[in-house]
Amino acid sequence: MDAQLVAFTGVAAGMVAMPGADFTVVVRNALVSRRAGVACALGIAGGLLVHTALAVAGVAAVLVAVPALFRALQLLGGGYVLYLGVRTLWSLWRAQGAPADGSAGARPLRQGFVTNALNPKAPITFLSLLPQFVPAGSPALPRTLLLALIVVGLALVWFPAVALLVDRLGRWLRRPRAARAVAGVTGAVLALLGLVLLSEPLVS
Structure with a gap:
């Protein structure tokens, strides 16, 4: 058994499961419907595929080498996540209960994809983490591709599972009071x- 591969899988699983914008967007859409939650989860996996391709192609190194490009991506990603939060809180303020803008088929898929694809830390994580698990003397490209695909595979398991769990609890979570509380928390998060993503490039 490849001990490095097992170790990487454990590290990657912890990274994927760590709550953040991806997790919050999946929960937000899963409150609308199971279909919306799963579609959002698949969108996140699609965003990870983009990062995988960038890391394998070496484009992630360009983001490190060109600070202005990295900051621009930070601003885009932070602005989009802030937009989703404000839109959720706005819908809540208008007394519409849980956010209803994720019901359209393509919209939650797009939200998941854009939220992940515009995360500037993902390519840096790929770039810094993957080389540590490439054995000395081994071809870098196939090994790096394998490691990156493991991350995508973990996301394809974790985020749909989160969506299905939220949908399972939907009878309670969609009660007016609970729905408003969850919508408020996810919107605020x-x-x-x-704001954190936007502040980092502005204060650095």
């Missing part, structure tokens, strides 16, 4: 994450 997204807005806060967006």
Whole structure:
């Protein structure tokens, strides 16, 4: 058994499961419907595929080498996450209960994809983490591709599972009072994450 591969899988699983913008957006859409939650989860996996391709192609190194490009991506990602949070809170303020903008088929898929694809820390994580698990003397490209695909595979398991769990608890979570509380929390978390992402390039 490849001990490095097992170790990487454990590290990657912890990274994927760590709550953040991806997790919050999945929960937000799963409150609308199971279909919306799963579609959002698949969108996140699609965003990870983009990062996988960038890391394998070496484009992630360009983001490190060109600070202005990295900051621009930070601003785009932070702005989008902030937009999702504010939109959720706005819908809540208008007394519409849980956010209803994720019901359209393509919209939650797009939200998941854009939220992950515009995360500037993902390519840096790929770039810094993957080389540590490439054995000395081994071809870098196939090994790096394998490691990156493991991350995508873990996301394809974790985020749909989160969506299905939220949908399973939906009878309770969709009660008016509970729905408003969850919508308020997810909206506030997204807005806060967006502000953090926006502040990092502005204060650095």
